[in-house]
Amino acid sequence: MSEVFLGAWHTVAPVRGERHGPLAPLLLLLTLITGFVDAYSYLVLGHVFVANMTGNVVFCGFAIAGAAGFSLPASITALVAFAAGALVGGHVAQLRREHRARLLYAALLIQTVLVAAAYIVAETTVPTREAGSRYTLIILLGLAMGVQNAAARALAVPDLTTTVLTMTITGASADSRTAGHGLKTGRRLLSVLTMFLGALCGALTVAHGHAGVTLLIAFVLLIGATGYIGRLIDSTEPWVTPVV
Known part of the structure; x- marks a missing residue:
């Protein structure tokens, strides 16, 4: 049990010289943001995820089957937007692949702008009643989360994909009795x-009538992450080199 807590602690506060440096806590922060953003998209934009694409594929099946509350166009829009964002994020990763701090910084700049735009749309329109606003938000947030996921994939920090937890949960259970895996x-x-x-905090914010604040919190967290990694774009520490 002590190894489990130690693994969690070293993720939040990496030891000096750790292979991934400050990337682990930053990606953990992006995981928190994913919870906020998906809570907003599912509860406000109508049973659609902008980060969890597995869910949207399932929702497409539900919609085709005629299940109430699910929209095929909305789910497909989210899938396409996420894929487009991942394409952009992949291009950024190719251009910045030699320096992981610069890679993450560029991706976070793009994501921050997209989430800021989404917040403005959410606060100046009524997405629950206006289809145009709803789809604009799905596109903006889907793009943002696609960029984030592509960047996290390129950074290759183990068990911190920021948007997908299926394999993370599988690993936690499958390796739980294997010696030496407590840290993981x-x-x-x-x-x-x-x-x-x-997701919990995002849902509570929406439930108390402050849906737009959910995106505002995500934006503020992104500003913090961008500012922090921005100070490290000239770092020459070993963690900035790509994972082979």
């Missing part, structure tokens, strides 16, 4: 807990 289990469980907390 701690990180995996922390990742799951972080997304849970983001």
Whole structure:
């Protein structure tokens, strides 16, 4: 059990010289943001995810089957927007692949602008009643989360994909009795807990009539992450080099 807590702690506060440097806590922060953003999209934009694409594929099946509350156009829009964002994020990763701090910084700049735009749209329109506003938000947020996921994939920090937890949960269970995997289990469980907390706080914010604040919180967290990594774009520490 102590190894599990130690693994979680080292994710939040990496030891000096750790292979991934400050990337692990930053990606954990992006996992928290995912919870906020998906809470907003599902509860406000009508049973659609902008980060969890597995859910949208399932929702497409539900919509085709005629299940109430699910929209095929909305789910497809989210899938296409996410894929387009991932394409952009992949291009950024190719251009900045030699320096992981610069890679993350560029991706966060794009994501921050997209989430800021989404917040403005959410606050100046009524997405629950206006189809144009709803689809604009799905596109903006889908693009943002696609960029984030592509960047996280390129950074290749184990067990911190920021948007997908299926394999993380599988690993936490499958490796739980394997000697030497306590540190990994701690990180995996922390990742799951972080997304849970983001979703919980986001849902509570929406439920209390402050839906737009959910996106505002995500924006503020992104500003913080961008500002922090921006100070490290000239770093020559070993963690900035790509994972082979």
